[in-house]
Amino acid sequence: MNAKSTSSPAPSGQPADDVRKPRSDGEQSRERLLLAAMRLFGQQGFSKTSTREIAQAAGTNVAAISYYFGDKAGLYQSCFSFMCAEAGGNVAAFDQPHFTLRESLEGYYGQMIAPLLNQKQEADVMLRLFFREMLEPTGLWVAEVENNIKPEHLALTRVLCRHLGLAGATDEVHRLAYAIPALCIQLLISQDVINAITPHMLSTPEAISAWCGRLVDYAEALFNAEKLRLQRKA
Structure with missing residues (x-):
């Protein structure tokens, strides 16, 4: 398994929080959808997980899934791209x-x-x-x-x-x-x-x-x- 780390090391002597760039609302919404989808897909599988469930868990609306990922299959594929x-x-x-x-x-x-x-x-x-x-x-x-x-x-x-x-x-x-x-x-x-x-x-x-x-x-x-x-x- 080839899971990746999403955190980046900070320069020597500088706290990580000081160098982390604030993310836009869109980036935060997209990441919330990815994390919610990963959790639900992992618990229930692809076929038994609805886009409505994912959007609700992420605190956004179903239209955001279409906007960022196209459809449920695109979101599922993006979960793996995010992980690997x-x-x-x-x-x-x-x-x-x-x-x-x-x-x-x-x-x-x-x-x-x-x-x-x-x-x-x-x-x-x-x-x-x-x-x-x-x-x-x-x-x-x-x-x-x-x-x-x-x-x-x-x-x-x-x-x-x-x-x-x-x-x-x-x-x-x-x-x-x-x-x-x-x-x-x-x-x-x-x-x-x-x-x-x-x-x-x-x-x-x-x-x-x-x-x-x-x-x-x-x-x-x-x-x-x-x-x-x-x-x-x-």
Whole structure:
């Protein structure tokens, strides 16, 4: 999953509120519609959610949906565009030739947990919409896999091959590249479980950030196991 963060870092020493430009009423209305639609689509699915419900939840009128998005399908597609970052920016965070393996893994997990740090409530809504799309596909999830998830996966295999000394990705490298994000995906989709058992582990930005370091440790262990397997095979 490739959820993006909508917050922008402030210059050093300057509070974020001081550099955030005030949005126009139109921008605020459009964003309220997007957030309301994401929540309702995630809870009820596309077919069972009406434009009237969305407009009411956003505190605006149905005509605003037509104005900004054309129709319900356009609004649904805009929800995914709003949620999903371009793959290139995420890939650049970890696929750099001069990075050590640990630096690449830190960048990889850093972009995955960024929504939890910057907009936790919105991240929960985004995840629910992703799940709903997987259960009741409209075609947007297929596009997300092709346009964003696949490029990130291939970039991760390049990183792994570089540090394993391989010319190209084997099935074992692909398996490793599926296992590494799975560590973080489990965190993202199991927040309800974690909050029920050990709520302090997600209660603060510091607690969430601590996950990144541990995930890097676990991923390094998986990598080292694969490296050892290759050495023994050789």
